[in-house]
Amino acid sequence: MSTAAIQKNLPWKTVWITGASTGIGREIALLLARAGLTVAASARRADMLTGLHPNIHAYPLDVTDGAAVAQTVAKIEHELAPIDLAIMAAGVYQPISADQIDPAVFSSLMGVNYQGVVNALASLLPVMRVRGRGHVAWIASVAGYRGLPKAAAYGPTKAALINLAECLKPELQRQGITVSVVNPGFVATPMTKDNDFPMPFLMQPNEAASRTIAGLAKGKFEVAFPTRFVAILKFARCLPYGLYFWIISKAILK
Template structure:
C-alpha cells in the first residue's frame, strides 16, 4: 500500500471553495503564484473575476457555484476537469459562514444557514471530488474547520457545532482515505482578520493577517501533516481546554470573554 503524499502542481488542478474573500481568496492567489492552476469557487461571479485578474494570466479559473447546491458544485468540478483535461488533485474545502448567536436571540434560520454552508456545503464538495481521487488512488483534500470546534464557545452555538463536526469528519475520513492513497488534512485557524471576524465585537487574541494565515496553510499542506493549526500558542491553549473539567472550563472562558 502506497502512503498518500501531498499533491503537486503537475498532478492536476487545485480547487478552492469559498474563494471570493478571506482565507480562501488569499490561498487561491498564493497557490496560483506558486505554479498551481487554481479553480476558484464561490457564489459571487464578479468577485471571482476580480480574483482571477490579480493572479498570473490563466492561473485562476473562476467556477461560480453555491456549495449548498450539490448538483451545482458537482457540475462546476466536472466542467473544469473536462475543459482543462486535468483532474482536481488538491481540494481545499473552505466555504463557510459565521453568524454570532446566543440562547436569548436563538434564530433557527441562521442556525440552519450555517449548518448548510459549513457542514453540508463541505460534504457536497467532498462528494464532487472524493470518488475520483479514490478511484485513481491519489489526491489531497483539506477540510477547513476552526479552533472554535475544539470546544463550545460563547456566541458560537451554530459555528462551534459545525466546526466540531468538520473536525470529526476529517478524523473519520482519515481511516479510509489513508488506505485509498488519498491525503486528508484538517485546517484549524484561530482568529484571522477577514470579513467574517470583522463582525466580532470582542477582543480576538493572537489575531493574524490573512496573508500569514495563507502562508501557514500552503506550507502545512505541502508538509502533509494531518492537522494544520495556528496561531500555535492559541491553538494549543484551546486544545488543552478540551481536557479541562466543565467546572473549570465554563467560569474560565466566561470570565475571559465577558460572558460570566
C-alpha cells in the same frame, strides 16, 4: 518556512478552492497561482473571482447546491486537469446569544459550512479513488475544539468538520487519498471585521494562507495556527467541565 520556500516544494499541479472570493480562500488562491499552479476558484460572487491572476480560473458556485457542485467538479476536471488538491474554505459565521435560537440560522450555517464540504466530497472522492490519489482539505476552526459563548450556531459546524475529517482519514488513506483539516484562530477577514470583542493572536489572511499551504504540503492531518493560541485552546479542551465553565464565565462572559 518562507513563502518562497513553500512555493518551490508544492506537490500539486491543479487545485480547487471554494470560498475563494475573499479572505483566507482568496489568499490561498493567490499564493498557489503565483507559485505557478493552476487554480480553480469558486464562490457565489463571480465578479470577485475574475482578474485575480492569469492562473486563477473562475468557477462560480453555491456550495449548498449539490448538483451544481457535481457539475463544477466535472467541468474543472474536463476544462483544466484532474484536481490534485481541493481546499474547502467556503464558510459563514453569525454570532448568536442563548436567547436568539433561530432554527433557520442554524440550518443555514450548517448548510454552507458542513453540508457544503460533504457536497464537494461526494463528487471529488469517486474520481480521486479511481486515480488512487488526491488530497482533500477543509477549513474548520479552533472554535470547533470546545463550545464557546455566542458560537452556538457556528461552533457545532466546525466541530462537525473536525469529526468528519477524523472519521474519513483512516479509510481514505488506504485508498491513496490524503485528508487534512485546517483549524485557524482569529484571522482578519470580512468574516471577523464586525467582531466587537478583542481577538487574541489575530493573524493576517496572507499569513494564514502560507501556514495552511505549508502544512498541507507536508501532508499533515491537522494544520492549526497560531501556535500559542492553539496550544492554549488544546489545553482548555482537556480541562474538566467544572473548571472550563468557571474560566469561561470569569474570563469571557464576565
